[in-house]
Amino acid sequence: MTAEKRPLLITTGEPAGIGMDVVLSLAAEGKLQDFDRPMWVTADASAMQVRADELIAAGAINKAPVWQTIDVNANDVDMNALKQIPQQDIDADSAFVILNIPCAVSVVGGQINIANSAMVARQLDIAHQLAVNETVAAIITGPLQKSALIDADIKLLDGTMFSGHTEFFMQQSGCDKVVMMLANQAMKVALVTTHLALKDIPAAITADNVRQTVQIVIDDMREKFGLAQPRILVCGLNPHAGEGGHLGSEEIDIINPVLREFIDAGVNISEAMPADTLFTSRHLANCDAVIAMYHDQGLPVLKSHGFGDTVNLTLGLPYIRTSVDHGTALDLAGRGGASATSLYQALNMANEMANKSLTS
Known part of the structure; x- marks a missing residue:
């Protein structure tokens, strides 16, 4: 065959x-x-x-x-x-x-x-x-x-x-690691963490976890979606992506240093963005995938755009x-x-x- x-x-x-x-x-x-x-x-x-x-x-x-x-x-x-x-x-x-x-x-x-x-x-x-x-x-x-x-x-x-x-x-x-992605006609959303209690999420946002997630998303967007240069937007963990450290330091200490590694390597990826503005049509129109830090940061938005049409993917x-x-x-x-x-x-x-x- x-x-x-x-x-x-x-x-x-x-x-x-x-x-x-x-x-x-x-x-x-x-x-x-x-x-x-x-x-x-x-x-x-x-x-x-x-x-x-x-x-x-x-x-x-x-x-x-x-x-x-x-x-x-x-x-x-x-x-x-x-x-x-x-x-x-x-x-x-x-x-x-x-x-x-x-x-x-x-x-x-x-x-x-x-x-x-x-x-x-x-x-x-x-x-x-x-x-x-x-x-x-x-x-x-x-x-x-x-x-x-x-x-x-x-x-x-x-x-x-x-x-x-x-x-x-x-x-x-x-x-060693795979990535959950949900997708519909409106957007594709991958998750750094999946089914964790909210109180346990910050500890799971490590540099290695973010780095591995981003790399798997890049690799599969290239190999399985045929996108040579995927455009990726990344949510911050905290409201307003930490507001310059006033609402949390994970973006400054962990997330953005990892994302800058990919940016410096020529990947079309954002630094950490406020989730409340990332999921707007202006930004989504210019991206192939979103990486959210946790389950209920990304998936409620995605499912509100087509619950019955949503597909669960395993990347990696x-x-x-x-x-x-x-x-x-x-x-x-x-x-x-x-x-x-x-x-x-x-x-x-x-x-x-x-x-x-x-x-x-």
Whole structure:
């Protein structure tokens, strides 16, 4: 399979949630064909059929889309065999290929069963293997229920509790640090710190953390977005970017010295700017990405410009990973009403990044 035609791989995540629903919705509408690439989906094929029937009964889709099933349940999946699947062996009428990973027990929409958590983790393991050996062009992750994996005693590679997709792929890839970026049509926002209590953020704003974040953003904007000279704006930590030290000294002591290293090296990046003025149309019109110091500094602004259209990206991995920006929505599973907009946008961004990475 040529690099231009490598599949996009969707992990449906928690089977009791809406991961399968949104895939079926896009497939039923014919939207999976918009990307001119094969679509591979990790799921339990039997559960997918049940979910399709439920969505038909709920009036959410008119008929079940056609898919092709490949069993990959063995502990040692033959990745080379998957890599060699010629496109002509895929039924032209199939909207997607299911990489069938059976659940341990029957799936009931909206009802978490931790007996199926190992299947969720298995999806991620297979996705990582397929991405790192370049069988697929990108991973697009559906929502999972972290609490279910924790309750099932699923561990990360380092033996700690399962804390999310990002940490899983980071450890599996041997990365010391990755960067969370959220993006929509209005802006792209990367974060120096992510899920920390507000009181713990200042201590995490170190020169090394800022420097690594900036470098990862620069590298991925070049390699995965095809921007040779990305334009980057950086938020200060404190109100008014510290007001010359009167409202905090992190900008003077930590952030700006690091940013000046990049400026001196010819990178098109700002010094620390007040967040309340950085996120205005005048500044955003002239930047490709914003780096915010913490989660609720950057993401509320971004999501106010398009919550349903927002895509979660992990920068710094050796492959492309995008994600829907919503949870499992257990109350909607199998009942209709789940929006597939975020999945569509995540697929679109993954496809664009995959195409641009071929020419960068």
